[in-house]
Every structure is written in C-alpha cells, then in structure tokens.
Amino acid sequence: MGQSPVITTPHMSMPRLGLGTWPLKGAEGQAAVESALGLGYRHVDTAEMYGNEVEVGAAIRASGVARGDIFLTTKVWFDKPDGPRFRAAALACLDRLATPYVDLLLVHWPSPQLDLPSVLEALEALRQGGQARAVGVSNFPPGLLRQALNLKITPLACLQVEHHVLLDQSALLSITGPAGMVLTSYTPLGKGKAAEGPEIASIAARHGVTPAQVALAYLLAKGDVSAIPKAASPTRQKENLGALDVTLTAADIAALDALPKGRRLVDPDFAPDWAA
Template identity: 40%
Template sequence: MHLPPVGLGTMGIDDPDAIETALSLGYRHLDTARIYGNEAVVGDGLAASDADRDAVTVATKLWVDDLGAEDVAPTARESADLLGVETLDLLYVHRPRGAYDPAETLPALDRLIDDGRVDRVGVSNFEIDEIDRAIDALDAPLAAHQTELHPLFYRPELLEHAREHGYTVVAYSPLAGGRVSEIDPVVEVAKTHDATPEAVAIAWATAKEPVVAIPKASSERHLRANLAAVDLDLTPEETAAIDAVEREAELFPE
C-alpha cells in the first residue's frame, strides 16, 4: 500500500480545524480509531477541506470489543458514517485481543472489501506469529501493520517481516511521547543538522523500509515541522548511533 512518508496521528485531537489545517499543508494520510472517540472530528475536518478525497487515505481501527464476526460490519459502517466517507481506505484490527478470532474476524473484513465498504485491511500491535496467522486467514493482501516505533522502542524483526511479505509498517508515537529530546544520540544528530530532535526521530524512522510515520500534531508549526522532517538526510553513521540506543520504553504495552 502506498502511503506518504508522514501522515497524521489524531489520537487526542478534538478540533476539526487541526485536521483541515493538516490537509491544507499537504497531509494525505489521516489515522484515527474507534477508541479515540474522534472519528466525527476527523470527518468534519476532512469535509471542510479542499483536499481531493481520492488523494487522502483515511484509516481507522476496530477496537477489541468490535471484533466479533457479527460486529465487524455494523461497526465499520458506523465509522464510515462518522468519518463522512463511503469507503474506509484502511481498516485495522486495533489489537488482537477481546473478541478477536482470526478465523472469524478476518473473513468478516474480507467481506467488507468484497462489498466495497473497505479498500484495504491492516493489523495493529501484532506480534510476528499473529501477523502470519492474519495473512493466512485473509483472502485480501495485508496492507499494513501499525506498531509503536521510535528510538526508544524499535524491533528490526518486524521490519524484516514486512519486507518479506510486502506490507507497510506504520509507525505510531515516533516522537516517543515527547522523550526524543532527552535521547543523547538524537540530540547530537540534531545539532549537527541544525534540526530538532523531533525532526531527526521522524527522519530516522521514515528512512527505514518499509516505514511511514504518523506523528500527532495539532498546531500549524508542528504540523509543518513534522511534514518537512523527511527532507532531512541522516548519514549511515548517524542512523547507526540512533539504532544503538538502548531500547527501554514501550509507551503502549498490553
């Protein structure tokens, strides 16, 4: 699935103006979820924007309570209505927990694709064995795996699996919950490039195939900065220094 290097994570955004501003600046990937409670906000921002709807990927996620075979279709329809779209471009299983059953949930998602309600299917917060089971259970190709990825929490084996199986890795929380400014190698690289640690963290993540990032931002200044971060080119030595940071901080464990 082709996604721009930087999209917009919307968790916590409750103002449609932030969505409209992001779209006006060139964002073309909006990521939300049922559990965020803001699908209508994202939809209102999208409706107010002049952006070509066909050029914008709108993604949402089914929460663990919505994953029973009989719940998938009505919940997806409700999400589409809240978002103001006919078709959900990308629909994720948010976590493989609760009512999730690969043999029941994933065929229900396939049926949504067959009915034209959903374009692509993804998974989120899965382990490799769970991704393998999802790939086996789906008729449609797996489009994306959304996972926490930042300098303090990075699992190269997930990226290797994605490369082998041809799906995109969507990195959430790429700024480590605001902690990237405390990571010495990131700060040193930022000084070398006269950039911010946040820009370096996004550039580091999006330089890894096949990763795209969805940092959350609501102010125009931060939206612009995050979008521009992909223009920052890190040297192999700089990338290696950040790769070597001790992994210690998963922000959203089970």
C-alpha cells in the first residue's frame, strides 16, 4: 500500500491523510503509531493534552522510518494563553516527543484569556528557531481566524477543526483556501456517524468500497484539505488509507453536499462561539 499524496502550499508540504492519535495511550498508542507507519502513513497528529507524546515519539523511533520522512503535528493546550507560557509548553512537547522539531505546531483551542498577538509571536519565534517547521491554529472560528491572519505576525499554515460529511465548514474553507492554509479535518468520520445513512451506503456500493472510505474521500476532494482519522487497528488503518484510491463523481459529491450539515460532535464548554 502506497504512501499518502502530499498537499504543498507556500508554507509547508503535508501528507493528505494522517493518523489521529486521540485518545490512544500507552502500549496500544505506541503500537498503533508503529503499525500506521509500517503501512505507509507519514503524517501523525498528537497534542500535549492527549498525554501520549512520549509513546508517539517512541513509536517514531522504533518504526525504522527516518524522522525527516514523517510529518509530525502537536498542539499546545489552551491553558497557556500567552507567549511565554505557550513557548515553554511547546518546548516541553518536544522533550516528550524526543525530537528537536515538529513539522507543525498548533494552538489547540482559543482560550477566553487568549493574548493572540503574544501567542502568535511565540509561534513565530519557534518557527524562526527551527523548533516548528510550520505553525497554525486549531478550533478557531472564522472571525478569530481572520484576526490572526490580519495581524501578519507569523505565516499560518494550517487550521485544524472538526470537519466531516455532516458538518459544513465552507465558511472556514473560504478563508483557508485564499490564505494558502491547509484545513485539517479531525473527527473526519464523525465518530462513525458520518459513514452511516443510505446515501453513503449507495455510493460505497457503486464504487465497491466502504462507507468510511467514501466519507473520507469526500473531504479529501475539497481542495487543500487533509484528514486525520483515529484508528488503532491495522485493519482500520488500511481501510482509511484506501480512501486515497477512491475517486468520487460530481454526482456523488453533490449527493453528499446535500446531506444535513449541522452535526457538531466536539463542542466542549470552553469552545468558542463557532459563528463568530
């Protein structure tokens, strides 16, 4: 099975399909990352909050795949809302991962206390220092994303948000595309719900693939979009990787576009106003 095609923007080159690792931990988490790398995944997503950076780093070292061939993302939690605390946390991430750099460093969530210019300055310093090859944000609503871009403090390479066939993110895509950013879709299978329903089943049957592969292929057909489905088992990892070989027709995409798009599954108490 081949490796994922790469999205190249002015800011970075990122494999289109990656492995999400929340909430994989311990021996299971390390085994899952090693398995994925063995199957050809070259994009691994983790975060400070996941509590698995040590295992992810160990898996990368045990895999036999050169560090330079792996695109590694981590994220700093929202309780570091200013530059100094953000920088210290990011360096601690590198220590746990046992790597001198990550390929992408993200602000995990916007804090109500977020000092946006200060955090963006920390991101830029880490980028300039080589500790992060590229930087970006996660879970920013449209208004805050525009604000961050308009400050022009650091080149934002990526926005990571919940995105699947049941949740429209066209407002964000209308910002990320012109800005040369990748939109990375987390929970791209909607916790299994995005692969349910007669429309997806019918399309999957016509193509001889699984509903999950259709749900992923739908996202990957939307320009500079990457997806990071979590999968612990090699069987599911192979299935997700197979979505790269699925080419949906215009009619397929139109049918999936027509599905209801208001199903948000990740909406914690500290989430921002998504419409802001």
